[in-house]
Amino acid sequence: MDRKNLRKNDSWILALDLLRQPIWPLIRLAHMLFLAGGYDAPKDLINDLPSPLDTGSLVYENPKERLYNYLDILEPLVLGKIPTQKILGNDSEELDPIETSLIFYHQKVLERELETINSLLCGPCNCHLCCIGPGAHDKNLFFEIPLRKDELSLFNVDVISTQASKSMSPYDDNSLLINGVPFFELGPIIIEWKRGHSLILSRESICPNLDASLGCKVYSKRPITCRRPQIFAYVIEENSKSGTFQFQGKLLAILDCPYVPELRQEIHQYASLNELDVILTKNRC
Ligand code: SF4
Ligand code: SF4
Structure with a gap:
């Protein structure tokens, strides 16, 4: 499919909407409203939200539906459940529990959202770069x-x-x-x-x-690694030796993937709305 038609593809239109209206600003707003509103449960707050919801900079058409998709992450965040993971800041000092919680759940939210975005973008590209070895x-x-x-x-x-x-x-x-x-x-x-x-x-x-028509024979059951996006959440990085996490505050995008150079502007916008820096890099050369 050529570039012009890709942007008209239904799956791409959904992905572009998600890139332009990331869920994290809505989760942050829900968090603040929950703390200020005296709600007992996050569901009560979600059910109280108007549709559409105008935050001043973004308009969410279906805020309830979108937040329900992240309820398992929103709940521990707003209820103050601090993750057990240790996150170190730029000065290598351990972050306080509130920062730890925000950063840890931000990474989780982005991992899920970017996996969805990747699935929507990858199929129409008719690309199999992730399924072949180096040249x-x-x-x-x-x-x-x-x-x-x-x-x-x-x-x-x-x-x-x-x-x-x-x-x-x-x-x-x-x-x-x-x-x-x-x-x-x-x-x-x-x-x-x-x-x-x-x-x-x-x-x-x-x-x-990889079958003869360059499709995946096990697509619906494909490994988790094959579902991972080429736009990665890099809010934190695990140090496997120490078991701690280092704060990075970045979004990493792999330029070899055809949708990454095509969507540079949207990727920068997505990162900015998530208050992250973008790193664009090549994996193959
Ligand atoms: S399992 Fe499927 S998606 Fe994963 S590398 Fe093989 S062909 Fe590609
Ligand atoms: S490089 Fe991008 S478009 Fe190609 S298979 Fe991998 S994720 Fe899909």
């Missing part, structure tokens, strides 16, 4: 798709699970050898690493679930 001349030797155990059965490929693989990471300097061959030359293959399983796509290889 012959890419700097990357392989791409990795982390998998949960219950997702392994979706793939009809060899699974390597040895003492050596389970003690390593795919990014170790000394690469895992399988029968004397570096693992990244053997994909598509699933390997169990120290931190779990992943599908490895070697250079110029394709995911075994």
Whole structure:
């Protein structure tokens, strides 16, 4: 589909509405109204909201419906349930509970909203870049798709699970050898690493679930990683060694994905309404 027609596609129109009217400003408003209004439960507040709701800078046509989609996140936020996760600020000091709560739930809200936006944008692009390994001349030797155990059965490929693989990471300097061959030359293959399983796509290889018409054979059951957007919430970043999170305050967008350069302006607007900085970067070269 060409660029002009993409913007007329129903799925894109919905995604553009979400990018132009992100849910976070509405959640922040609901939070303030809840604290000021003496409500017992977030549902009571939601049911009291007018439709449409004009915040001064944004008009939400269906604020109730939109907030109900995030009720499981809104509830702990407005009821003051502080996450157990530690978030460090720019000075490496631990943030106070109120900041921690806002930042943690902001990340959760964005992850969900961006997954929806990605699903709406990706299909009409007729693109399969996320389902193929690096090109012959890419700097990357392989791409990795982390998998949960219950997702392994979706793939009809060899699974390597040895003492050596389970003690390593795919990014170790000394690469895992399988029968004397570096693992990244053997994909598509699933390997169990120290931190779990992943599908490895070697250079110029394709995911075994990509069918001849470039559709996904397991689309409705595709792994969580395959549902992740190319516009990422990067409000916080986990430090896997310390188990803490570092505040980043950013939105990361991958320019290799065709909808990212096309929607630069909308992505900047979305980030601004979320009070985040944008980082545009390339993954493949
Ligand atoms: S499982 Fe489907 S969506 Fe995921 S990489 Fe393979 S073909 Fe692509
Ligand atoms: S690069 Fe973008 S459009 Fe292409 S498959 Fe990945 S998410 Fe979809």
